[in-house]
Amino acid sequence: DGGITQSPKYLFRKEGQNVTLSCEQNLNHDAMYWYRQDPGQGLRLIYYSQIVNDFQKGDIAEGYSVSREKKESFPLTVTSAQKNPTAFYLCASSQQGAGDTEAFFGQGTRLTVV
Amino acid sequence: GQSLEQPSEVTAVEGAIVQINCTYQTSGFYGLSWYQQHDGGAPTFLSYNALDGLEETGRFSSFLSRSDSYGYLLLQELQMKDSASYFCAVRDTGGFKTIFGAGTRLFVKA
Numbered sequence: 001d002g003g004i005t006q007s008p009k010y011l012f013r014k015e016g017q018n019v020t021l022s023c024e025q026n027l028n029h030d031a032m033y034w035y036r037q038d039p040g041q042g043l044r045l046i047y048y049s050q051i052v053n054d055f056q057k058g059d060i061a062e063g064y065s066v067s068r069e070k071k072e073s074f075p076l077t078v079t080s081a082q083k084n085p086t087a088f089y090l091c092a093s094s095q096q097g098a099g100d101t102e103a104f105f106g107q108g109t110r111l112t113v114v
Numbered sequence: 115g116q117s118l119e120q121p122s123e124v125t126a127v128e129g130a131i132v133q134i135n136c137t138y139q140t141s142g143f144y145g146l147s148w149y150q151q152h153d154g155g156a157p158t159f160l161s162y163n164a165l166d167g168l169e170e171t172g173r174f175s176s177f178l179s180r181s182d183s184y185g186y187l188l189l190q191e192l193q194m195k196d197s198a199s200y201f202c203a204v205r206d207t208g209g210f211k212t213i214f215g216a217g218t219r220l221f222v223k224a
Contacts (some may be wrong), residue, residue, distance in 0.1 A: 040219075041216060042214050042215055043157070043201065043217075045214075090157070092157075
């Protein structure tokens with residue numbers, strides 16, 4: 001079955017640590033995205049990538065880093081520079097063609113700083 | 115800048131009809147989408163409008179007016195399971211990125 005997989009589902013981080021969230025898709029999509037969602041809030045764009053080896057900052061990129069070495073994978077690293085990392089992180093993918101309109105989401109990773 | 119505005123919360127009774135509005139301001143526009151998200155879950159795609167008018171998919175319909183930078187999601191024959199958050203989203207043609215609104219929390223009461 002095609003889809004987008006995020007792991008882990010729950011992640012606990014000590015202050016000052018970097019952590020990496022995994023996102024893998026087998027939908028053959030060109031574009032991938034990372035969003036952050038805080039309780040009762042919308043989705044805010046962290047980073048996005050239109051193609052392998054290329055990515056762009058979203059609205060809240062500070063304290064985060066990404067890589068896109070393979071089409072299928074778009075990991076997100078939450079660095080110690082991110083002062084308030086506790087949130088729900090969602091990865092998504094989509095095609096970029098004129099007729100492609102739907103973004104597919106993973107089930108999310110809930111990150112908690114302890 | 116880019117922004118989407120939608121009401122934070124809407125309450126309706128089972129069996130009723132509810133409309134969730136969305137106004138947007140973007141540097142480019144490639145269509146308006148709607149997503150549903152249940153608590154703790156992933157957003158799922160509901161509908162998409164590229165051109166003005168109404169698109170109908172079962173109990174859900176979505177409308178777009180490009181001249182007014184406005185759209186809405188219409189939910190008919192409301193069911194308890196429709197209680198969720200609903201997000202409008204636009205794809206920015208300049209940046210090829212998808213921007214989401216803050217979401218509308220729908221409460222369906224018996």
